[in-house]
Amino acid sequence: MDFDPVAYAIPVFIALILAELLWSRRGGARSAYEWRDTGTSLAIGLGSTVAGALTGGAVVSMLVAVHDLSPLAIGWAWWAWPLCFVLDDLAYYWFHRCAHRVRWFWASHVNHHSSQHYNLSTALRQSWTGFFALSFIFRLPLAAIGFEPGMILICGGINLVYQFWIHTEAVKRMPRWFEAVMNTPSHHRVHHAVNARYLDRNYAGTFIVWDKLFGTFAAEDDADRIRYGIVSQLGTFNVLYAVFHEWIGIARDVWRAPWRHKLSYLLREPGWSHDGSRETSDMIRQRWEREQAD
Template identity: 75%
Template sequence: DDLAYYVFHRSAHRVRWFWASHVIHHSSQHYNLSTALRQTWTGFVSIGFIFRLPLFLIGFPPAMVFFVAGLNLIYQFWIHTEVIDRMPRWFEAVMNTPSHHRAHHATNPRYLDTNYAGVFIVWDKMFGTFEPERADDRPQYGIVKNL
């Protein structure tokens, strides 16, 4: 499920059709827990659920897929904060953290189109989309051309 989320989230940044539904989540110029709640109501219309379709096709029960997708979404709530600086190194190596996700929400050129992870940051590391947050390049939030 987390790999399906990664593919969906990456597509939501790269494909205009999906970005039209996802942009509301990134348009805030502030980064806090309320940013996590800025979710689209057009997700079903934009057919974003298609990315989890392979899970059903290979035999996962729908209840399990929906449950795990819910866990994925709940996990991502707490990472929308500037209050937590860094987690322990072992945790940052595997899990998506506030530091990784701040870089994802940043408009700084080095951070654009990076860190699409939902729960496990390993997908970004495997597919070359990981960029660590740097102290000498603090994230600026919002979108490149504010609405």
């Protein structure tokens, strides 16, 4: 089945970005948009589209290969669609959690968090190096248990389309029942925050229930104004630096590290160092908690 939900949603994305930009200029958060930052987001989005086109065939081939080797076959039954969507969202949760907790995956994902502004154009900051980072492995189990590769890709595309609208400050809170189950702008603002209380929280794609189930949920606190970006801000709007800076950092650390620590700079959490000269998100949060207790 040759259908890409993201491609069909692009005109809607553009229309919503223009509407949010108008809102920000007419009484909304004027600081939500900065033209150089938005230009960087659009350029990264274009690059990720090209990267996806170049590597998409290989991902499809691997899904097909795993599916063909599996003794299970679910087929295209109607009930398989919602089940596939829910399980794909669970797979996304674990991919996203690993993308923040394993530096190898973080190097591919970090560009999505690199903006210090939070608006719909930020959603376009998708990875150029996801295939290289092997991010697709999180969806292979779905093919192994019998879901059709086309179904997996369509459900993943719908999930990505859903996540677009939650990158905004224009929506404060959704109804309580919706906030309890679904990922929302409020929940995702927390995820993009660099405030100590919010670091590495709310990994959800569509359903926030995964974070509540696995202990990674944090509610937005209106008293703690959110600051966006990454712990060590880029300090530049250079597109190539935004995309590749963490890979460069990994290469530098692996080159300089003693042999027994080289692999740790790939697989440990971002911010880890063998000599304790840097801070991980856990260390930052623990320091903040001690300060709150004093």
